[in-house]
Amino acid sequence: MTVTTNPNISNAIVIGGGMAGLMTARVLSDHYKEVLIVEKDDYPSEPDLRPGTPQAFHPHRFTARGKLITERLFPGYEQDLVAQGSPSSFNKTVYFMNQHGTLEMKYERNDIKFSRAVLEWVIRQRVKAIPNVHILTKHDVLRLLTTPDRSAITGVLTRDRDQSGQEKTLIADLVIDTSGRSSKLSAWLNELGYEVPKPDLLKVSLGYSTRRYKVPSHLTHLIDKWDVINLQGQPESGTYTSVFSFIENQIAEVLLYRPGGIYPPTDAAEFEQAVAQLPSPIIAEIVRDLEPITAPRGFRVPELYCHRYEQMSRWPSGLLVLGDAYCIYDPIFGQGMTVAAISAEILEACLVERGFDFQPDWEHGVLRKIKEAIEPAFWLNCTADLQWEGVEYEGSDTRAGNAFSREYMELYLKHAITKPDWKLYGLYWAVNTLSVSPRHIFNPQTAVQVLSASTEGKRLLSGLTAKDRRSVETILDEWLPRFSETPFNLN
Numbered sequence: 001m002t003v004t005t006n007p008n009i010s011n012a013i014v015i016g017g018g019m020a021g022l023m024t025a026r027v028l029s030d031h032y033k034e035v036l037i038v039e040k041d042d043y044p045s046e047p048d049l050r051p052g053t054p055q056a057f058h059p060h061r062f063t064a065r066g067k068l069i070t071e072r073l074f075p076g077y078e079q080d081l082v083a084q085g086s087p088s089s090f091n092k093t094v095y096f097m098n099q100h101g102t103l104e105m106k107y108e109r110n111d112i113k114f115s116r117a118v119l120e121w122v123i124r125q126r127v128k129a130i131p132n133v134h135i136l137t138k139h140d141v142l143r144l145l146t147t148p149d150r151s152a153i154t155g156v157l158t159r160d161r162d163q164s165g166q167e168k169t170l171i172a173d174l175v176i177d178t179s180g181r182s183s184k185l186s187a188w189l190n191e192l193g194y195e196v197p198k199p200d201l202l203k204v205s206l207g208y209s210t211r212r213y214k215v216p217s218h219l220t221h222l223i224d225k226w227d228v229i230n231l232q233g234q235p236e237s238g239t240y241t242s243v244f245s246f247i248e249n250q251i252a253e254v255l256l257y258r259p260g261g262i263y264p265p266t267d268a269a270e271f272e273q274a275v276a277q278l279p280s281p282i283i284a285e286i287v288r289d290l291e292p293i294t295a296p297r298g299f300r301v302p303e304l305y306c307h308r309y310e311q312m313s314r315w316p317s318g319l320l321v322l323g324d325a326y327c328i329y330d331p332i333f334g335q336g337m338t339v340a341a342i343s344a345e346i347l348e349a350c351l352v353e354r355g356f357d358f359q360p361d362w363e364h365g366v367l368r369k370i371k372e373a374i375e376p377a378f379w380l381n382c383t384a385d386l387q388w389e390g391v392e393y394e395g396s397d398t399r400a401g402n403a404f405s406r407e408y409m410e411l412y413l414k415h416a417i418t419k420p421d422w423k424l425y426g427l428y429w430a431v432n433t434l435s436v437s438p439r440h441i442f443n444p445q446t447a448v449q450v451l452s453a454s455t456e457g458k459r460l461l462s463g464l465t466a467k468d469r470r471s472v473e474t475i476l477d478e479w480l481p482r483f484s485e486t487p488f489n490l491n
Contacts, residue, residue, distance in 0.1 A: 047118045259390070306326075
């Protein structure tokens with residue numbers, strides 16, 4: 001896309017240089033003369049982990065939607081991943097098991113698999129090569145700068161993290177917070193006199209443990225055979241979810257996961273024992289012959305949050321927020337980087353639409369469009385995680401705690417797997433990977449079809465209609481969430 005830079009605006013600042021920040025800077029580079037990323041970490045000199053991404057050791061992926069956007073912003077980036085030793089998933093075996101049964105199939109897309117460190121390295125090199133993008137590392141952002149009436153953001157105050165501790169005033173036409181879980185935006189807005197709603201919280205107390213293994217040369221045929229093995233944990237029995245896959249340079253990774261405050265072990269012997277006790281021995285049998293190269297590493301998330309900035313009655317001009325600074329998700333669903341990509345794409349569309357015409361409250365409108373797009377991901381997380389004992393929802397969205405939706409989703413998945421109905425099963429994953437709107441699953445017609453197919457579903461339906469003379473479709477229309485036809489609607 002060819003974009004003419006607006007001569008009336010000069011520079012933008014992006015707080016945070018992770019994946020969301022890098023994508024945001026790429027989009028802004030087409031619309032601003034100068035773009036500055038302010039990053040608190042010192043970037044590694046090679047593909048490696050950094051302190052600001054404690055989740056980076058654990059598995060990462062793009063959904064099909066995230067990959068599509070990233071490829072458009074950074075054409076050929078997957079070839080860069082391949083050059084770093086990343087394997088393809090094309091025509092390899094996917095093995096999925098849950099309480100309803102087992103599915104095994106060939107993966108038909110040519111997706112490249114990676115660690116977060118390698119992906120971020122590849123994208124960072126692309127962003128560094130953009131002439132009008134600059135990166136200021138090892139600097140904390142202390143606060144936002146404003147006009148005297150505090151109605152507009154004019155820049156940020158930063159402090160060097162080196163021993164000097166020197167403070168710098170950085171002026172900008174637009175400031176975007178992409179600082180992730182460490183975001184201080186709510187506090188900054190409160191200090192400026194803005195009324196900030198409480199975020200929606202999913203008190204999930206989830207835990208990850210991941211261990212990496214080297215694949216010996218005589219077993220590299222395993223990399224050619226397997227894409228992913230996913231053994232889903234069950235809320236009723238409290239079993240761990242486990243995921244086995246490969247990343248770059250003949251390295252395999254095994255993840256154990258559970259919400260509800262019972263965390264997977266990080267001790268090596270206990271980790272291997274937990275893998276051996278999974279409902280299927282398939283992962284344990286594979287890793288038995290691999291060489292452990294790391295101890296298991298844990299990652300804990302006490303709660304998921306979704307800020308309600310779009311509901312604020314006042315919002316300062318010159319300020320936006322996206323990525324994990326706006327909303328975070330259960331990492332097991334692999335939605336975080338895709339949501340960041342979707343948000344960057346929405347920002348891009350809004351910048352193109354605005355052009356040279358500066359409209360009042362433009363930033364507030366962008367926030368609303370981003371929230372409309374990311375809302376399904378947070379809601380789907382709530383629906384799935386609230387099945388686990390010890391998980392609680394606290395927030396303003398009554399749909400998030402809707403027990404009917406949780407029961408319906410469980411019956412939907414059971415119906416799709418046991419029938420099997422490949423169309424319904426494909427829709428389930430299309431919704432969970434944010435490729436299509438949840439309306440493809442959560443609509444009265446599909447609900448009646450699914451619920452009428454089982455004794456449990458008929459019982460659920462009769463419970464809804466026993467004291468109500470209205471049609472089933474009318475009742476379900478009230479009980480099911482109402483998402484837009486597409487989660488990417490920019491109109």
